[in-house]
Amino acid sequence: MQNNKFYGTEKVSSISYLEFGAIDLDASRKLVWDLKLHQKAYDWYMHARYSNDILYYLTAGEKLDSLTLEEIIMMYSEEVHHKDDFSGSISKLVALAVAAAQSNSDTPLSFFELGQTLFGCIDAMKFCQSLMTQLGIAQKPIKLQEVQWHGLDISEFFNRLSVVMHSGYNLHTYNDMKHLHGKQDVFFAKGVTLLYAVRNVSQLVELLDTAKICIFDYSFATHEEHEVIIGSGKAVKYLWLDDFLQKLQELPGKVYIKKGNSFLDSKNKRVTLDCLYAEDNYCREYISIDNTVRSAFVSKIGQVKGAEILLDQENDRNSGWILLADFISMNLR
Ligand SMILES: C[S@@+](CC[C@H](N)C(=O)[O-])C[C@H]1O[C@@H](n2cnc3c(N)ncnc32)[C@H](O)[C@@H]1O
Numbered sequence: 001m002q003n004n005k006f007y008g009t010e011k012v013s014s015i016s017y018l019e020f021g022a023i024d025l026d027a028s029r030k031l032v033w034d035l036k037l038h039q040k041a042y043d044w045y046m047h048a049r050y051s052n053d054i055l056y057y058l059t060a061g062e063k064l065d066s067l068t069l070e071e072i073i074m075m076y077s078e079e080v081h082h083k084d085d086f087s088g089s090i091s092k093l094v095a096l097a098v099a100a101a102q103s104n105s106d107t108p109l110s111f112f113e114l115g116q117t118l119f120g121c122i123d124a125m126k127f128c129q130s131l132m133t134q135l136g137i138a139q140k141p142i143k144l145q146e147v148q149w150h151g152l153d154i155s156e157f158f159n160r161l162s163v164v165m166h167s168g169y170n171l172h173t174y175n176d177m178k179h180l181h182g183k184q185d186v187f188f189a190k191g192v193t194l195l196y197a198v199r200n201v202s203q204l205v206e207l208l209d210t211a212k213i214c215i216f217d218y219s220f221a222t223h224e225e226h227e228v229i230i231g232s233g234k235a236v237k238y239l240w241l242d243d244f245l246q247k248l249q250e251l252p253g254k255v256y257i258k259k260g261n262s263f264l265d266s267k268n269k270r271v272t273l274d275c276l277y278a279e280d281n282y283c284r285e286y287i288s289i290d291n292t293v294r295s296a297f298v299s300k301i302g303q304v305k306g307a308e309i310l311l312d313q314e315n316d317r318n319s320g321w322i323l324l325a326d327f328i329s330m331n332l333r
Pocket of ligand 1: 082114115116117118121152153154155158190192193196197198
């Protein structure tokens with residue numbers, strides 16, 4: 001494995017590092033046990049972080065009957081890295097539910113994630129469904145073991161390990177889009193992955209064409225496109241919103257924005273958008289199921305101490321979805 005530099009770039013304008021060591025308090029000395037650089041530093045750190053999330057979901061799922069909900073939630077807030085992860089699992093399950101309702105029951109559902117890392121979203125969704133069943137939230141469960149999971153990651157390390165860590169699931173991972181064939185049911189990508197991987201608007205649009213229902217967040221530049229190095233050591237590129245809007249006119253689908261998770265960052269001249277892209281009938285179905293499931297969660301566990309972290313309640317109060325064009329005219333023009 002070639003791990004000296006970052007996969008996918010010739011240009012190295014930053015170095016990622018991962019240092020492990022100790023502080024000898026008696027001698028007031030810092031001891032460095034190991035130091036990893038470049039892609040290996042990134043892969044090792046993210047592997048540990050995402051494995052920790054997976055371990056939470058496995059453990060919490062097993063303990064749903066023996067722990068109180070308050071304990072499950074407290075453990076979540078201590079262990080899961082992204083506090084909106086649970087909310088993201090609801091979104092992914094809703095997207096699969098919309099696809100299931102529209103599809104021929106003989107054809108397995110398919111889910112494509114760009115930057116799947118360890119494909120921890122599967123474990124997160126499994127936990128989310130178990131909790132829904134336990135709470136009596138009536139939503140036909142998705143048979144996750146029958147879904148065709150497709151992951152495209154630049155890291156060979158993650159591509160191999162996601163498969164190893166999900167035996168029993170139908171999982172395929174690639175390092176190039178050319179291996180992904182046909183239209184999938186759901187596409188998902190985390191905003192930061194898109195910022196790493198997408199270098200122009202055509203690439204973004206190409207991704208939106210990979211599935212019937214696309215859910216992603218993204219930060220666009222409101223002034224002009226620009227590149228920045230972030231703390232992971234990788235370069236991120238913010239595409240210009242106006243370029244995207246122009247390209248969007250050529251697409252058959254609509255972009256809806258979840259208002260509560262979308263905001264303008266005037267200081268950095270960017271806008272962060274929580275997006276749903278699909279044909280309009282799919283979008284409407286998605287929004288309706290999303291509202292139903294989230295309201296059910298609020299009514300079942302809204303009073304439990306700490307539950308806001310799962311419910312994303314502040315956002316859910318403003319949970320309206322609006323067309324991207326309307327969001328822009330209300331917030332940017
Ligand atoms: C922040 S992690 C992904 C988040 C995770 N799947 C989640 O939902 O929280 C970013 C992922 O994108 C991958 N990545 C970085 N650059 C990429 C590129 N150019 N193409 C595909 N994947 C990329 C990384 O290896 C890493 O697995």
